[in-house]
Amino acid sequence: EVQLVExxxxxxxxxxxxxxxxxxxxxxxxxxxxxxxxxxxxxLVWVSCIxxxxxxxxxxxxxxxxxxxxxxxxxxTVYLQMNSLRVEDTAVYFCGRGWAAMDVWGQGTTVTVxx
Amino acid sequence: xSALTQPPSxxxxxxxxxxxxxxxxxxxxxxxxxxxxxxxxxxxxxxxxIYEVIKRPSGVPDRFSGSKSGNTASLTVSGLQAEDExxxxxxxxxxxxxxxxxxxxxxxVL
Numbered sequence: 001e002v003q004l005v006e007x008x009x010x011x012x013x014x015x016x017x018x019x020x021x022x023x024x025x026x027x028x029x030x031x032x033x034x035x036x037x038x039x040x041x042x043x044l045v046w047v048s049c050i051x052x053x054x055x056x057x058x059x060x061x062x063x064x065x066x067x068x069x070x071x072x073x074x075x076x077t078v079y080l081q082m083n084s085l086r087v088e089d090t091a092v093y094f095c096g097r098g099w100a101a102m103d104v105w106g107q108g109t110t111v112t113v114x115x
Numbered sequence: 116x117s118a119l120t121q122p123p124s125x126x127x128x129x130x131x132x133x134x135x136x137x138x139x140x141x142x143x144x145x146x147x148x149x150x151x152x153x154x155x156x157x158x159x160x161x162x163x164x165i166y167e168v169i170k171r172p173s174g175v176p177d178r179f180s181g182s183k184s185g186n187t188a189s190l191t192v193s194g195l196q197a198e199d200e201x202x203x204x205x206x207x208x209x210x211x212x213x214x215x216x217x218x219x220x221x222x223x224v225l
Contacts, residue, residue: 043218044153102163103163105161
């Protein structure tokens, strides 16, 4: 059974950068992977996706040009490089496995953008 | 892409059935077969309950069912149980590797 564990969240000033990681353990095979974020008390918002070999990626308009998704299948890990962070990027960031539906989710990592 | 539209709240008594709607457009729900539903308890990660409109992952009780008509998808929970109290989110593939979520519905078991 695959488990996903996110890490890399923290407190950063506006304009700063963070890199989130999503590590898979258990029976791992490359899948499409997604990043989804959630402001506490608010709904889920899709952020980005990457295909099984990293050749195809996509981003929500709100993060396009600032965030970059990548993966290292040798390390069973997907990354989200977040640059030029804004206060409105503050959220819990979840990674999920799947293309149109996510059947495995991590527990989330919290990103706080504040001065 | 605007979020899919869900009612903010729904409720029912134990044993009853409740249906949560999710309205989109012809570009997402109406034109796609990839509609999913997620359950989220407070402080927890979402859990996939329905995918491809009507399919249930292994382990999800058959009390949960999905459907779609036009631009609106629905999740029905039959035989409500206390543990069904949670937030429910719909999601749809919107083409070009985009996903879109609904705003969420808080289900209360009275």
